[in-house]
Amino acid sequence: MKKEIVIGIDIGGTNTDFGIVDKDGNILWNDSIKTAQYDNIEHYINEISIKIKTILKKFKTDFIVKGVGVGAPNGNYFTGNIEFAPNLKWKGIIPFANLLSKELNLPVTLTNDANAAALGEMIYGAAKGMKDFIVITLGTGVGSGIVVNGELLYGHDGFAGELGHTVVFPDGRLCGCGKNGCLETYASATGIVKTAFEKLDNLKNHSLLRSIDRITLSSKDIFIAAEKGDKIALEIFEFTGKVLGLKLADAIAFSSPEAIILFGGLANAGEYIFTPTKKYMEYYLLPFFRNKVKLLPSLLKKQNAAVLGAAALAWKI
Amino acid sequence: MKKEIVIGIDIGGTNTDFGIVDKDGNILWNDSIKTAQYDNIEHYINEISIKIKTILKKFKTDFIVKGVGVGAPNGNYFTGNIEFAPNLKWKGIIPFANLLSKELNLPVTLTNDANAAALGEMIYGAAKGMKDFIVITLGTGVGSGIVVNGELLYGHDGFAGELGHTVVFPDGRLCGCGKNGCLETYASATGIVKTAFEKLDNLKNHSLLRSIDRITLSSKDIFIAAEKGDKIALEIFEFTGKVLGLKLADAIAFSSPEAIILFGGLANAGEYIFTPTKKYMEYYLLPFFRNKVKLLPSLLKKQNAAVLGAAALAWKI
Numbered sequence: 325m326k327k328e329i330v331i332g333i334d335i336g337g338t339n340t341d342f343g344i345v346d347k348d349g350n351i352l353w354n355d356s357i358k359t360a361q362y363d364n365i366e367h368y369i370n371e372i373s374i375k376i377k378t379i380l381k382k383f384k385t386d387f388i389v390k391g392v393g394v395g396a397p398n399g400n401y402f403t404g405n406i407e408f409a410p411n412l413k414w415k416g417i418i419p420f421a422n423l424l425s426k427e428l429n430l431p432v433t434l435t436n437d438a439n440a441a442a443l444g445e446m447i448y449g450a451a452k453g454m455k456d457f458i459v460i461t462l463g464t465g466v467g468s469g470i471v472v473n474g475e476l477l478y479g480h481d482g483f484a485g486e487l488g489h490t491v492v493f494p495d496g497r498l499c500g501c502g503k504n505g506c507l508e509t510y511a512s513a514t515g516i517v518k519t520a521f522e523k524l525d526n527l528k529n530h531s532l533l534r535s536i537d538r539i540t541l542s543s544k545d546i547f548i549a550a551e552k553g554d555k556i557a558l559e560i561f562e563f564t565g566k567v568l569g570l571k572l573a574d575a576i577a578f579s580s581p582e583a584i585i586l587f588g589g590l591a592n593a594g595e596y597i598f599t600p601t602k603k604y605m606e607y608y609l610l611p612f613f614r615n616k617v618k619l620l621p622s623l624l625k626k627q628n629a630a631v632l633g634a635a636a637l638a639w640k641i
Numbered sequence: 642m643k644k645e646i647v648i649g650i651d652i653g654g655t656n657t658d659f660g661i662v663d664k665d666g667n668i669l670w671n672d673s674i675k676t677a678q679y680d681n682i683e684h685y686i687n688e689i690s691i692k693i694k695t696i697l698k699k700f701k702t703d704f705i706v707k708g709v710g711v712g713a714p715n716g717n718y719f720t721g722n723i724e725f726a727p728n729l730k731w732k733g734i735i736p737f738a739n740l741l742s743k744e745l746n747l748p749v750t751l752t753n754d755a756n757a758a759a760l761g762e763m764i765y766g767a768a769k770g771m772k773d774f775i776v777i778t779l780g781t782g783v784g785s786g787i788v789v790n791g792e793l794l795y796g797h798d799g800f801a802g803e804l805g806h807t808v809v810f811p812d813g814r815l816c817g818c819g820k821n822g823c824l825e826t827y828a829s830a831t832g833i834v835k836t837a838f839e840k841l842d843n844l845k846n847h848s849l850l851r852s853i854d855r856i857t858l859s860s861k862d863i864f865i866a867a868e869k870g871d872k873i874a875l876e877i878f879e880f881t882g883k884v885l886g887l888k889l890a891d892a893i894a895f896s897s898p899e900a901i902i903l904f905g906g907l908a909n910a911g912e913y914i915f916t917p918t919k920k921y922m923e924y925y926l927l928p929f930f931r932n933k934v935k936l937l938p939s940l941l942k943k944q945n946a947a948v949l950g951a952a953a954l955a956w957k958i
Binding site for chain 1: 724787792796797799801807808818820890892894895897899925927928929930933
């Protein structure tokens with residue numbers, strides 16, 4: 325019997341990664357193109373389709389292609405559209421799943437990148453066997469994929485799971501969404517750099533971070549300084565963990581998950597982000613939720629995670 | 642063919658209301674006992690069972706009794722237990738559904754009172770035909786029942802939907818749960834009275850509320866003053882709506898509901914609470930959620946709402 329495979333496509337603002345994935349999460353082939361080089365969606369669809377059709381000619385003799393899963397910023401599962409994505413060049417509403425499905429002659433399912441990550445963890449990663457969990461993606465922004473009773477939570481119009489835009493400080497930092505004080509402005513890779521500027525300005529301690537040009541200062545620099553015991557760097561992680569822990573406690577009060585999984589850039593800071601986040605999450609939890617909800621790192625390999633997440637979606641077709 | 646009926650039981654800290662309900666939400670018979678008079682759970686179960694068995698003898702000739710639904714504070718749907726309810730005299734874990742089922746020889750399903758209210762709205766009230774909505778109960782405390790894709794959200798251990806204990810101000814008012822700054826300490830009948838004290842102390846305006854003894858000052862007094870155009874009373878509702886609207890916006894970002902339904906005491910203040918809550922809910926929403934999510938009053942009759950909610954649970958058996 326021919327083995328089944330799917331195609332996973334992860335659309336980021338900079339790159340689009342895609343690959344052929346089997347049921348066990350092995351990536352049998354992968355490639356990428358530069359998303360930002362395509363002002364025109366038709367050219368982009370054309371380019372990616374040619375690459376996929378070429379490789380599928382080889383695979384089709386031994387495998388059955390079940391379908392295509394796409395993880396995209398502002399991707400709507402119900403419509404298959406990418407809707408008003410601020411970090412993509414294609415403006416307005418793009419009927420992405422339809423366009424790609426016509427080119428490839430395969431079923432295409434699309435969702436946002438955080439939902440794809442949640443499916444990836446459920447099928448291939450840290451949430452194997454779980455039915456109720458939340459994946460928080462800590463990247464340039466903060467996203468979330470919420471799984472309830474074994475199914476992704478989409479809500480009435482397909483946009484559930486925007487925990488990055490719940491409010492921490494009503495009069496806080498201006499967010500890309502136009503509001504103030506969203507979690508994303510504190511717990512993202514860009515948010516933690518803003519916290520670094522504040523701490524460097526408001527505290528007097530010596531810090532390795534003071535010698536780094538503010539234009540280039542990154543979350544990775546803060547991690548490296550923390551590893552060297554830099555007090556301000558540790559203070560930055562403490563504050564970030566406090567804000568994140570507070571909002572995770574809110575999320576637990578909402579959906580009572582078995583686990584919360586941290587995924588992406590900032591989660592790679594390991595204990596520096598996990599320890600304060602766990603401490604404050606427990607502190608802000610209703611007593612009967614305490615010491616019950618696991619806080620776990622992603623188990624998807626960093627470079628493949630997004631493609632695996634998108635591929636996981638295709639198995640649901 | 643015999644018509645089907647169910648029994649709905651609503652357990653409150655003071656009273657327990659129960660009744661026989663048909664599929665259309667008609668209450669065919671109802672009664673109540675004083676919850677607080679029974680220190681011993683066996684005596685309570687015995688008393689309520691005698692009353693129900695006596696009336697069922699009459700009903701059984703014309704009706705089929707499908708089962709019993711119970712709405713209880715800290716009720717766990719998965720276990721049928723009432724667990725550590727602070728406002729009840731029965732301490733620890735009470736296997737309520739089991740105890741009652743043995744006495745009545747009927748299937749008994751139990752959930753918390755806010756979940757029961759949500760089912761009541763879905764089957765008999767404002768959420769008829771909806772699959773994704775949230776009911777917020779604004780009573781002595783603040784509870785919530787979240788419906789996702791037509792099903793109550795219970796989560797991993799049956800305690801999902803504790804929006805009353807999400808945090809508004811991390812260093813804010815002390816909550817009965819032991820934490821600080823929970824929504825419940827602001828948007829409940831007791832919370833709004835605390836806000837009244839703060840406003841009366843911090844503002845200099847003349848107010849009708851100044852002539853009321855603080856020991857007896859209630860949310861109803863604030864409503865009556867607001868109706869007369871009292872500035873401080875209006876200010877109190879404005880602040881309460883701001884806090885509630887903020888947390889409703891968070892809830893919408895989480896589960897993307899079609900509607901939020903306000904139920905119970907404070908919701909009866911009508912436009913005084915709905916207008917500011919709606920204003921701030923929209924203000925704190927992600928732009929693409931704005932002007933899409935309905936904010937509705939409960940459509941369950943006040944005196945019957947809780948019994949109907951509990952009865953709705955029994956139809957799910």
